[in-house]
Amino acid sequence: MTTTFELPRTETPPEPKKTGSFTIIAWSGDLDKIWPTLILATTAAASGRPTSIFFTFWGLFALVRNDRGITGTSWMQKMLAFMNRGGIANVKLSKMHFAGMGKAMMMSLAKKYNVASPQELLELAQDAGVRLIPCQMTMDMMGLKREDLIAGIEEPVGAATVIALAEGDTTLFI
Amino acid sequence: MSVTVTRTLDLKGLSCPLPIVKTAKALRELAAGEAVEVLATDPGSVKDFAAWSHTTGNELLESTQDGAVYRFVIRKK
Numbered sequence: 001m002t003t004t005f006e007l008p009r010t011e012t013p014p015e016p017k018k019t020g021s022f023t024i025i026a027w028s029g030d031l032d033k034i035w036p037t038l039i040l041a042t043t044a045a046a047s048g049r050p051t052s053i054f055f056t057f058w059g060l061f062a063l064v065r066n067d068r069g070i071t072g073t074s075w076m077q078k079m080l081a082f083m084n085r086g087g088i089a090n091v092k093l094s095k096m097h098f099a100g101m102g103k104a105m106m107m108s109l110a111k112k113y114n115v116a117s118p119q120e121l122l123e124l125a126q127d128a129g130v131r132l133i134p135c136q137m138t139m140d141m142m143g144l145k146r147e148d149l150i151a152g153i154e155e156p157v158g159a160a161t162v163i164a165l166a167e168g169d170t171t172l173f174i
Numbered sequence: 175m176s177v178t179v180t181r182t183l184d185l186k187g188l189s190c191p192l193p194i195v196k197t198a199k200a201l202r203e204l205a206a207g208e209a210v211e212v213l214a215t216d217p218g219s220v221k222d223f224a225a226w227s228h229t230t231g232n233e234l235l236e237s238t239q240d241g242a243v244y245r246f247v248i249r250k251k
Binding site: 007042124 | 192199220224229235236
C-alpha cells in the first residue's frame with residue numbers, strides 16, 4: 001500500500017527561507033560533540049549554506065592525522081598528546097568511555113544502524129565544501145604543526161576571523 | 175507538465191544525515207529542472223526532505239510510503 005504525504009500546495013515553489021552562512025566553533029574534542037557538529041555541518045552544506053567549522057582547543061585534536069602519534073616539541077606538549085591522542089578516529093566519549101570499551105560499543109551500534117562515523121562525516125564535509133579552519137593559537141600552545149593536521153583544510157586563523165564568520169546567520173559553540 | 179526522473183538514489187538503510195547529504199551531493203551533478211527519485215527507510219526523512227526542499231528551493235514533487243520504504247521525487251532548482 002502506498003501512502004502519500006501531503007506536500008505544501010503552492011503555485012510556485014516557495015523561496016528558500018535562509019541561505020546565510022552557518023558557523024560552528026568546535027571547542028570540544030569529545031566524540032559525542034564532534035559527531036553532531038559534523039552532522040549539522042554536512043547537512044547545512046547540503047542545504048546550500050556556506051558552512052565553516054573553526055576547530056579550537058580540544059576540538060583541534062579532531063583535525064590531527066590519525067597516524068600522527070605523539071605530537072609537540074616540549075615534554076608538556078608530548079605528555080598532552082600522549083594523554084589526549086589526536087585524530088578523528090581517536091576521539092573519546094565524554095561519558096561511559098570505559099577505556100575505549102564504551103566507544104567500541106557506540107561505534108558498533110552506529111555501524112549496525114548505518115550511522116556515518118565521524119571519520120566518514122569529516123570526509124563528506126570536505127567533499128561538500130565545508131571550510132575546516134584550525135585555530136592558530138591552539139596549534140602554537142599544543143605544539144601542533146600544519147603537517148600534523150589532515151590535508152584539505154584552511155590556513156590557521158585567530159579569533160578575529162571567527163568573529164567575522166560569526167556575522168553570518170547561525171553560529172554555534174559546541 | 176511532465177517530469178523526467180534522471181536517476182534513482184537507493185539510500186535505504188542509511189540514517190540521518192546521510193539521506194539528505196547524499197541527495198544533495200547527487201543533485202550537484204544534475205542540471206536545473208532535472209529530477210531524482212530517492213528511496214529511503216529513515217522515518218525522519220519524511221519531514222527532513224520537506225524541510226530541506228523548503229530551505230534549498232529544490233522542489234519536492236512526491237513524498238510517498240510503500241511499506242517500510244519512503245519515496246521522494248525531487249526536482250533541482
